Amino acid sequence: MKVGFIGLGIMGKPMASHLAKAGVDLMVADLNQDLVKELELLGAKGGTYEEIGKSCDIVLTILPNASIVKDVYFGENGVAQHMKKGSLVIDHSSVTATDSRECYDKLKEMGIGFLDAPVSGGQEGAVRGSLAIMVGGDEADFRLAEKEVFCHYGSSALLIGGSGSGSITKLANQIIVNNNIAVLAEALTFATKAGADPEKVFQAIRGGLAGSQVMEDKAPRMVNRDFVAGGTIKVNHKDITNVINTAHAIDCPIPFTAQLYEVQQTLKVHGCLNDDHAAYVKYFEKLADVTVKKMED
Incomplete structure (x- = not known):
């Protein structure tokens, strides 16, 4: 299973690093190419949104705000338009439930799953791989995420309920x-x-x-x-x-x-x-x- 990770900031970089160190087939993207290069040294591959969308089964994002999240997904040449049906998007950003439900509905129309999965634990927890992950969405998507990605950077992950519950x-x-x-x-x-x-x-x-x-x-x-x-x-x-x-x-x-x-x-x-x-x-x-x-x- 191939995983994409978009957003290598203070939280995203250590989270993606755990995936790379675990041997996950990982493609990453960030506006800061120096951060991408650091992940490449750990075994990840840098890619565009289009390349991530076309090649990845699961795409993870952790971005500053909802406007950026939506632009990365649905903007010009956004990642979602390149993803195949049956794939999964997981957003670790801190946004409102309304924003999360909007993403869920749009992606569902495209045949793509979506989990809102913000995290708690701060930079220290991200570095330790001990984040608490609070999740909203469909149970089948949660089980896949729990098995393939959450286990590498989280100490706990709980499905709270439907879309928006995590947020x-x-x-x-x-x-x-x-x-x-x-x-x-x-x-x-x-x-x-x-x-x-x-x-x-x-x-x-x-x-x-x-x-x-x-x-x-x-x-x-x-x-x-x-x-x-x-x-x-x-x-x-x-x-x-x-x-x-x-x-x-x-x-x-x-x-x-x-x-x-x-x-x-x-x-x-x-x-x-x-x-x-x-x-x-x-x-x-x-x-x-x-x-x-x-x-x-």
Whole structure:
């Protein structure tokens, strides 16, 4: 079975690398040809959308937003118009359920399967091959994907329901993750302002009920001032915008996430969009006029 992978960014590159290292017959594409060449060194082959569409049984995408996804599929010389009936497209991008269902319907008319399959775990999870994959679509397509590709870069994959279910699950995930990071940032800012060492506060509470994977990943970044992006505020701002728009469409109040959106907007104004989302702490630091960092012994 031949697999195509389009989008070799911060998540896509390690995911595709796992496929190549596993010996999957892989063809890749990205606007950045240097990234394509890196995958070729691992055994993949670079290709155009047309070449990927014509030769691949499964095509995977992970792209910045829904507009780009749709253009790659259905735009001029898009990959879908070259794919044979019975093939499968899997989108790992974070988009709305409406966008995913639109792709599902269009591809189904062409005789092509579609799964919306966003992932959680960040860059670290992609590198480790331990992503959680949340999937919407048809069960037969899911079983094929589970056997042929998900097993190489995911620690878990679950079919949530019909088309769009994966995208809804990812948005719910982003509500939890992003609010969790923001509350952690607020707590460490509070501790710092009160005179406690935020590093020791983290060490003291990490094993209790407040402990979480978010805390393990983000507290060290905050206290070490490490904001080199694993997951950028820019990407998460896009996801939270999708949450806000979806919630408004279904009349679901989301007061905490609405406030988080304003935190992101403030950081956008201050030029922090390309920081890791651990940099939410900068918002709270500004309010409290302190800097969260390790205290000298």
